[in-house]
Amino acid sequence: MGIGEYLSVNAECDATNAEINKHKYALQHEWEKEMLLLRKELNETLSKKTIECIIEDLKKHRADNKVLQFYSKLVLGVDPHTTLTGDLAYKSAMYSFGMFSFGALIPLSPYFWFDGHIACLMAIVTSLMIALIIGSTVAYFSKSSQKNAILRQFLSTLIGVSLSIAISKIFN
Numbered sequence: 001m002g003i004g005e006y007l008s009v010n011a012e013c014d015a016t017n018a019e020i021n022k023h024k025y026a027l028q029h030e031w032e033k034e035m036l037l038l039r040k041e042l043n044e045t046l047s048k049k050t051i052e053c054i055i056e057d058l059k060k061h062r063a064d065n066k067v068l069q070f071y072s073k074l075v076l077g078v079d080p081h082t083t084l085t086g087d088l089a090y091k092s093a094m095y096s097f098g099m100f101s102f103g104a105l106i107p108l109s110p111y112f113w114f115d116g117h118i119a120c121l122m123a124i125v126t127s128l129m130i131a132l133i134i135g136s137t138v139a140y141f142s143k144s145s146q147k148n149a150i151l152r153q154f155l156s157t158l159i160g161v162s163l164s165i166a167i168s169k170i171f172n
Helices: 002-029 031-043 048-060 066-076 086-108 116-142 146-171
Strands: none
Touching: 002 031, 002 066, 002 086, 031 048, 031 066, 048 066, 086 116, 116 146
C-alpha cells in the first residue's frame, strides 16, 4: 500500500509540476493566448470591466512570479510556490503504510488474547462490527441513506470474510 501511494503521489507531483512549467513557458512566450484562456475562466463570475482591470494589472507584473502564482491558482487550482516534491510522496507513503498496518491489526487483535476457534470467531465479529461503523460513517459524510450504506458495507465485509474462510478450508 505504501509503495502504491508513493508512486501515485510522485506521479501526480510530476504531472502537476509539468503543467505549471507548461503554463510558465506559455505566459512568457504566448501571453495573449494565455490571457484569452484566463478571460474565459473569469468570464463566468466577473464583469468584462473587472476582467480587463485584472489583465491590465497582470501586464504590469508580467516579469514577476506573481502572474504565474495567480494564474496557476485560478486556472490549475494549485499554488506553484508549494513545493511538489518527492518529500510529499514519502510522507504519503508512510501515512498509507501506517494506517493500513493499523487497520489490518484491528480485526486480527482477538488473536492477541484468544486462541483457536474463539479468536477466529472474535475476529469475524470484530470485522463485521467495524464494517457497521464504517458504513455509518460513510453515510454520514456522504449524506446518503444510512441503511443502504451500512448494509452495503456489512455485506461486502461478509462476502470477504466468507471467501477467506472458504479459501482457508480448501487449502487446509
